[in-house]
Amino acid sequence: MRANTIRILLADSQQMFLDGLVAMFSKDPNWQVVATSTDSSKAFFQIVEQVPDIIIMDVELAGRGAFTVAEEVASRFPATKIVFLTGFESDVLVEQALRLDVAGYLLKSDSFTQLVANLRAILQGEKRYSERVFDRLEFDSTQQEFQVKSTTYLSGLTSRQLEVLRHLVRGESVKEVAKAMMLSERAIESHKYRIMQKLGIHDRVELTRFAIREGLTIP
Template sequence: MLTSTDLIRVVLVDDHLMLVDSLVTRFQRDSDIEVVGTATNADDGLALILETEPDVVILDVELPGRGSFDIGEEISSRLKNTKMIFLTGYLSDIFIELALRVNAVGYLLKGEPIESLIHAIKKAARGEYCFSQSVQERLIFDHKKNRYSIQSESMLASLTSRQIEVLRHLARGKSVKEVARSMHLSEKSIDSHKYRIMHKLGIHDRVELARYSIREGLTLP
């Protein structure tokens, strides 16, 4: 539990180096925040987070390696006191849903001022939620469960976070072998995920899969 005199220990995981450098420079000028490490991919980020056990983690939605939501699940299960904020350019219902599934307390869009992120970090460290206004408008708060949920669910909500990551890779035209290498899984596992994804979504070929992903905001056209 942080006291009023404790620094908020932050880890930043994003593969956009200029953004990372800019954020670190600004955070270093804030007397309440200490950046304990940065990483540019999901695997290195997870290792760093588990080693340093920061108060707040800032994750990009789209990271090389296992995927942000995949490591988010592990962070949530292993580090109960670490709060997660997703920082992204994607305003997508399914990404917001996945962030909430892994118990993230924040989802912010990259177009916002850095001061908004600093304010969000301080709120997250206190255990409070922090969302961009356009994200907040898509959410409803369940007072009984004391948590937020997305107002409208798409068919993607039936997929696991790992299946979403597999879908995004496949929709970009990657082969099963390439996806397996990126996610550190076997080709058999990726094939199994692909079958389940297409069955759940009622999709029968890769072209339709790519179009669906673009339509749902999972990948850019």
């Protein structure tokens, strides 16, 4: 392995997509995939063990949730670059990624050549977004940062609450969400109550419809 090899961890719900990325990166000795995972909880333990230079993961992952993992990684391993590579491009997800100050939000529709070019720029300290994502942003000169042009009703939720909501609207029970996110059932119930209170919603059917309408999940 070269001394300047970039160590990558890949996390995506689709094993075939992961296999494709591993094959593409393996053609260039400058990149080394140190671990792959289809589950965010497993990915977090791999991150702690490997401490990669770059984490490339989808926003849609089983387990604790990609945003929760990203938040914890940013706190524990600030030198590690976090890049979301996904097919989801709704405002609420992009806004959450910006809030977490990740290094990039890229789309799977981009070419591998574009992905590599963006990763190289990210390693130089730049922030990178796919063109369709960038079109959703505007630069706030006061805050000196990019923001989503259109705020959503979900903007007031925390990263943890968004992850809980995404689990709930998939039809998972409180017990199942607690197990997946490695939290107590009491904590999930508390998050569920606060989410509904913030959104002014009173039942899970309405909550699911709302989440789909806001682009948090797909039908």
